[in-house]
Amino acid sequence: MKILIVDDEPLARSRLAALVRELPGCEVAGEAGNGIQALEQVQALEPDVVLLDIRMPGMDGIEAARHLSTLETPPAVIFTTAYDDYALAAFETCALDYLLKPIRQERLARALESCHRLTRAQLAALQEAGARGSAAAQTEARSHISARVKGGLRLVPVEDICFFHADQKYVTVGYLDGEVLIDESLKSLEKEFGDRFVRIHRNALVARARIMGLEKDRGGRCRIILRDCARRLEISRRHLPDIRRQLR
Amino acid sequence: MKQPEKQCEHMYLPDLCGVRTVLTLVVVAELFVFVLALGTPAGSEVDRWTRLGLISLFVQWITLFSSSLLCLARRHLCRLRAPGVTLVAFAIILGTTALFSELTWWLYYRVVFHHPHAWHYDFLARNLLVATIVSGLVLRYFYVQQQWKRNLRAESESRMQALQARIRPHFLFNSMNTIASLVRTAPDTAERTVEDLADLFRAALGDERKLIPVSEELALCRRYLDIEALRLGERLQVDWSLAPLPDSARIPPLCLQPLIENAIYHGIEPRTEGGRLVVRAAADDRQVVLTVRNPLAGDGTGDGARRQGNQLALANIRERLAVHFGEAAQLRMEEEDGCFVVTLVLPATPPEETPT
Known part of the structure; x- marks a missing residue:
């Protein structure tokens, strides 16, 4: 069984690696120091199990697990934590297993035997549950959006995103370096990122901070001008007063 | 039944649907009846025992009827504050009393004794007055009892919080994990870390009302930072800039350490690249100034939550400083070119120490 160890503390990683090596049939595929590295390593090394610390700088474990779950063949995930009041409560509500640091070897062995993939809904x-009870630095919204592209996962930092535009089946994410498709609903995106993005049409959300102005096209429809974005999305009549108010 | 109870914690009336409470009420009401029966001379038209029986019947009817009404109304009462609850409780009790007084008067004086006008209003008024006084006393008792329970709980909670404000559980468990790791690879460092941790906990569990020399507190902070340095590796850099401090300078134990812990928790740990922490101590004849400076989290995550987490420790430190030094000590926080700076000002000589 190939195992990836993710923790921001080198000493925590080395202890966990030592424990894993002592277990028959288990090997350490690699180590990562934060969520983003973890995603890269998972794609490069294709481990069977990821031991994922919850509190990490950059991208925390819970968000990393969410992005992992969008992979075609996601690895199983076991969360580890030293002490996180709110996170543990969230784990109980979602009936997820986790390991408390310092981790006991027999506990680790048991978790590895029975581990399984986490569902996206979970x-x-x-x-969400973690964010509600959180007094720590975690927020409900993800820091990145992940899209499956040819050859792996692309992570788009939320601050780079200009708009979300819903087509037939997918949502197009327009960001500084181009566009990607994701399989999420505008409604859930609006719920998660409501403080950063505003709805301008039944089929579009745009970054509040990037709104520069409005223009009328030849058909007389109102379109929005976004900073660092060539595409001019249409504003529906229903949302126009709202956007005008924000521009003032 | 459990669900409404949970939301009803602020309400001072006990759960009158419970058997125990009702039994208590019945006993109290019966004692009250004894007082009434003993307080009047016996032997006019009915003897003492009959009188006792009749008053009991009357009072118990009112007690049971109004407590069942209060039991039924409990869910709605939960939405009210204490004065509202009192008002409704009075209305229910007095209404019940009036109803049973009328019934009794009608049955007893008209049907049994055919005294159509005997003291009708006098009877009603006396009953209402007695009911007001007695239910007032009972409600007051419930209220005081609930306040007492609440104070007890608040006190134990605040003690727990005070301890957690000085040493975060997060730190304890992470340190344990660090030690577990070092035991295999670097037993000497592990040993030293256990000693450092023991010193910190001795200070945290010791008498928090006592003052210690500032230099001692700085030594504790160094122990603390040694442990964190093991955990965070290269991500944590610490600059110490300590001017000589007057020997007389005193501080309540673990007032500076939580500020450094906050700086690490909110300023260093959330940053992938880590950061530099600056601890500075300066002094003149009048005061000692300690500052802790850390970079802001940078990615802007959970700014509000960050402050919230801080509040507990900061409030605790402020309180302890105020107890010892009053206005002479200050705790200030400000943001300064991308850094978060906490400044702790102490008097160079503490006011007259109270003899122990």
Whole structure:
């Protein structure tokens, strides 16, 4: 069984690696120091199990797990934590297993035997439940959006995103370096990122901070001008007064 | 039944649907009846025992009827504050009393004794007055009892919080994990870390009302930072800039350490690249100034939550400083070119120490 160890503390990683090596049939595939590295390593090393610390700088474990779950063949995930009041409560509500540090070897062995993939619904619920009771630095919204592209996962930082535009089946994410498709609903995105993005049409959300102005096209419809974004999305009549108010 | 109870914690009336409470009420009401029966001379038209029986019947009817009404109304009463609850309780009790007084008068004087006008209003008024006084006393008792329970709980909670404000559980468990790791690879460092941790906990569990020399507190902070340095590795850099301090300078134990812990928890740990922590101590004849400076989290996550987490420790430190030094000590926080700076000002000589 190939295992990836993710923790921001080198000493915590080395202890966990030592424990894993002592277990028959288990090997350490690699180590990562934060969520983003973890995603890269998972794609490069294709481990069977990821031991994922919850509190990490950059991208925390819960968000990393959410992105992992969008992979075609996601690894199983076991969360580890030293002490996180709110997170543990969230884990109980979502009936997820976790390991408390310092981790006991027999506990680790048991968790590795019975571990399984987490479902996306479980993870979304987890993040929401965690955010509600959180007094720590975690927030409900993800820091990145993940899109499956050819050859792996692309992570788009939320601050780079200009708009979300819903087509037939997918949502197009327009960001500084181009566009990607994701399989999420505008409604859930609006719920999660409501403080950063505003709805301008039944089919579009745009970054509040990027709104520069409005223009009328030849058909007389109102379109929005976004900073660092060539595409001019249409504003529906219903949302126009709202956007005008924000521009003032 | 459990669910409404949970939301009803602020309400001072006990759960009158419970058997125990009702039994208590019945006993109290019966004692009250004894007082009434003993307080009047016996032997006019009915003897003492009959009188006792009749008053009991009357009073118990009112007690049971009004407590069942209060039991039924409990869910709605939960939405009210204490004065509202009192008002409704009075209305229910007095209404019940009036109803049973009328019934009794009608049955007893008209049907049994055919005294159509005997003291009708006098009877009603006396009953209402007695009911007001007695239910007032009972409600007051319930109220005081609930306040007492609440104070007890608040006190134990605040003690727990005070301890957690000085040493975060987060730190304890992470340190344990660090030690567990070092035991295999670097037993000497593990040993030293256990000693450091023991010193910190001795200070945290010791008498928090006592003052210690500032230099001693700085030594504790160094122990603390040694442990964190093991955990965070290269991500934590610490600059110490300590001017000589007057020997007389005193501080309540673990007032500076939580500020450094906050700085690490909110300023260093959330940053992938880590950061530099600056601890500075300066002094003149009048005061000692300690500052802790850390970079802001940077990614802007959970700014509000960050402050919230801080509040507990900060409030605790402020309180302890105020107890010892009054206005002479200050705790200030400000943001300064991308850094968060906490400044702790102490008097160079503490006011007259109270003899122990």
